[in-house]
Amino acid sequence: MPVASDDPGRWGRVDADGTVYVRTAEGERSIGSWQAGEPAEGLAHFARRFDDVRTEVELLDTRLTSGAGDPKQALTSVRTIKESLAEAHVVGDLAALATKLDALVIKAEAAVEAGKVAKEAARVEAVAKKQALVDEAEGLANESTQWKVAGDRLRQMLDEWKAVRGVDRKTDEQLWRRFAKARDAFNRRRGSHFADLDRQRSTAKQRKQEIVEEAERIAESGDWGDTATRYKDLMTEWKAAGRAPKDADDALWQRFRGAQDKFFARRSDAFSERDAEFGENAKLKEELLAEAEQIDPAGTGGLEAARGALYKLQERWDAIGKVPREKVRELEGRLRAVEERVRGAVDAQWRRSDxxxxxxxxxxxxxxxxxxxxxxxxxxxxxxxxxxxxxxxxxxxxxxxxxxxxxxxxx
Structure with a gap:
């Protein structure tokens, strides 16, 4: 479109009395009066005003083409400019400008419609995103027991919710009510869980306190076998009691282990002393066996002398006491062999004289x-x-x- 200010005389004129006219397809139209100077200056003034309108129209066209700005607002501006052309106080190619505006109206209307379609698509997408957040929140509220993970996820989902735009108010309110209800339900369920957990931990603390008190009470016991078995049972009961609050659990465990270590240290010392004593007993019994294995029922003194010697040796054997466990079978076996030899001789004599x-x-x-x-x-x-x-x-x-x-x- 030509720049009107380059050749304003092509599009209008100023008559002798200063009236300014613009040429249109319907003929000349008076647009004003110029008395301030030369007629050519007046014509140029109105031509520059036309160029300003033309520039505005071209800017609107550029924005519509690039997609910048609001198509609806652009359409309103285009229509306003077009309606004003019939009485516009400008000098220029009004017919060409009108044609341009007609094309821009069509272009703007198409942009407005495309904007509506895009807006609806964006709305549908936004609704889908919020619906997905609602579904996920309801799933967590009803099923999840991963309390920390689910709680963190719900907080993250709230930020995601706020970032979603373009949902109509009615739908947004309906979805929000479901989303908020799900978060509240999860928080109530989580609160109930931890309240139960607190009660369980309180019960566990009380039970472990009882276990510790018993463990400390029997730590001085000298009944090594039964007490060791009881400590094993107490350990099983400790595990079955569940977890107490961490600080209390750790402190009670230290007391339990301390009592248990004390008992087993005492038992170890006692067993060491006993083993030393049993080792000495084993030596004495080995010496006694050396005597016992010399008993001969067929020797000097006969069977009665052998039986008497064995009886006295058995009394001395019992008086010596216990020996290490690993020596019991060997020593008892050797003594039993002597006893069976004497008993066999007695049985044989009895059978012969029966x-x-x-x-x-x-x-x-x-x-x-x-x-x-x-x-x-x-x-x-x-x-x-x-x-x-x-x-x-x-x-x-x-x-x-x-x-x-x-x-x-x-x-």
Whole structure:
């Protein structure tokens, strides 16, 4: 579009009385009066005013093309300028400017519509973002037990919520109510959890206090076996009691360990003393075994002398006391061998001089003969049933007789 101020005479004129005209498609139109100077200066003045309007129109076009500014406001400005052309006090190519404005109206309207579409798309996206935040918040409120992680996430989500723009007020309020309700529900559930945890920890503290007091009370016990077992049980009870508040838990644990260490240190010292004593006992019993293994039931003095020596040795053995555990089997085995040797000699002598064994053999033989005689008489009398019963009885006593005779013969 030509710059009007370059050739204002092309678009208007000033008559002899100073009236200024602009040429339009409908003809000339009076736009004002110029009395302040030369007619050409007046024409140039109105032409510069046209150029100002043209420049404004071109600026609006540039903004619409670049997408800068508000299309709706640009459309209003374009329409305002167009409506003002019919009475505008300017000199220039009004027809070309009008055509330009008509094109800008279409362009601005299209930009406004595109802006509406973009705004709606942005609104839908913003609603979706806030809906996603609401869904996530409700999920955390109903299910999460990761209290710190979930709490941090909810605080982060609040910042994300504030950053989302473009949601209509009604929808935003509805979503916010759900979001706020979910946060409140999570906070209540978390508060209830920690209140329960505090109660549990208080109970655990009380129970651990009782455990510590018992541990300290039995630390002076000399009942090594039962007390050691009790400390093991107390450790199990300690673990089952749960966690007390950290400071209290640590302090109680130190007391528990201190009592336990004290007892086991005492037991260790006692066992060391006992082991030293048991070691000396083992040496004494080994010396005693050297004597015991010289006992000979067939030697001088005979069996009675051997039995007397063994009896006295057993009394001395018991008086010595305990030996280390790893030596018990060896030492007791050697003593048992001596005892069995003496006992074997006693049993052999008894079997050789047992009158009852011979009497039993004679008794069994007599019974066999008795039942055989009864069977023969019954058979002669034709009483087969009684004969068979007597024969069965004779067979049974015959087996016992054979066993008794074998036992007697082996002595």
């Amino acid at each position: 009158p009852e064994a011979e009497a039993r053999v004679a008794q069994f033989r007599e019974r066999v003969e008795q039942f055989e005689s009864q069977a023969a008489k019954a058979r002669s009398a034709g009483n087969d049933r009684k004969a068979k019963e007597a024969e069965a009885q004779a067979a049974q006593w015959r087996e016992w007789l054979a066993a008794a005779e074998e036992s007697l013969a082996s002595r």
